[in-house]
Amino acid sequence: MAGEDIESRGVEKNNYSSADAFEEGENQWASWLIPVFVVANVAMFLVVMYVNNCPRDFKNRGWSLLGHNDKCAARFLGRFSFQPLRENPLFGPSSATLEKLGALNWNKVVHRHQGWRLISCIWLHAGIIHLIANMMSLVFIGVRLEQQFGFVRVGVIYLLSGFGGSILSSLFIQNQISVGASGSLFGLLGAMLSELITNWSIYTNKIVALSTLLFIVLVNLAVGILPHVDNFAHIGGFLAGILLGFVLLPRPQFGWIERHNLPVGVRAKSKYKGYQYVLWLVSLILLIVGFMVGLVMLFRGVNGYERCRWCRYVSCVPTSKWECDEP
Template sequence: MGHGHHHHYLPEAPPKPWFPWLVPLIFLANTALFVYTMYLNDCPNSSSPPVHCLFTHHLHRFSFEPLSQNPLLGPRVDALRKMGALDTDLILEKHQGWRLVSCIFLHAGLIHLLLNMFSLLVTGVRLEREFGFLRIGLVYVLSGFGGSLASVMRMKGSAQHQVSVGASGALFGLLGSMLSELLINWSIYTNKKK
């Protein structure tokens, strides 16, 4: 079989990029959950006394709470709590630990959602293409979970009753992994040049 040895001089094919489906799925899930939260919130029919909901004319039961209630164009706190927002009391006293994860997929308002989803698509798609869905999914959920835990620790001491939502922890995780990937690759590139 001596004639086969010449083939290893051929350059290796670059690794095939992964097809990103998880990040778009997270995007869709976050967006769908926000729409559902607004549906549950049902501003025109649930506020007593009635408040002046925003864009009721076009959005009907999906209309936003007044800006004085929620400056981010979104639902009331109790709608978010129903959907699984991070509520320290419910986690510590009612043992609803699942809220540490469910809150990652909820958003306080349209502005919050748009900002987070923009950064998710910009960083997430690129990372998933490079590293595949499994690693990115793990980073996303674990960072989000870590962010939630940090929030609980921070809120535990505070007197006022707060609720926290959002994928920011998860997104910081993705940004962090992107940064570390750049740094690691940088050192590989510079070593190759020598």
């Protein structure tokens, strides 16, 4: 009986999976970068509203004879008050202010060599509603990822996904400005999806986790077909995030983690499984090629709609309720 007890305990120990190990240690990182990103976005919005100064703009444009609905919203905020809701229903600044402070503008990126706008635009938001929605999503998605994988990898995914979203957006949206952290947020979602795939064997409720994540992604992409929503930034960030997740977020095998406890003469497993190495290499190549091709096309002034006519429906589907802006 004693021998059976020892054997059963040994079997239980051997069945202790890497998922259990990571579940115990998933909070080993304190999340500080994501809160810093939230503070930076909020601070940047305040700067934008300070520069916008709707009352001064109102006076300079001679709107004193216009109706009440054409006046600054929340005028008690002074220079931080919002543009008239007919101009900006998201309670935010004017498009001219956003463009002045770094919004994505195809003409200025390509013809005036202001490539920095591909990054600066992800720190700007069109209004307080836009800001709150994105920051809530960032906290919900980003904090846990940072706790599991650390600030370096999550920070890289956030910035490069936003950059990738800006590139794809610029290739298609060339007559309007674009702002927002949505590309970065979709990048974090994409990284979560690829992390689930590349570490598939360590998860217990695989199908539930995959179905939930895919549902969230599809719902958010579906929202992107509404007018005035930059779905190309969402898609570009999502694709970059998936590839970055395969490159930066694979977890070692449990046998490799426990290599120090192995008896003498027993060979430890390799750090990663074979398919993880394949996904890492393929994703890295696609990531480099994708960024290079996208940048070359962008700075050559390529119009994405000329190469893909049906792509106009990716960002906006016209209905009887609304019309889409012509590309």
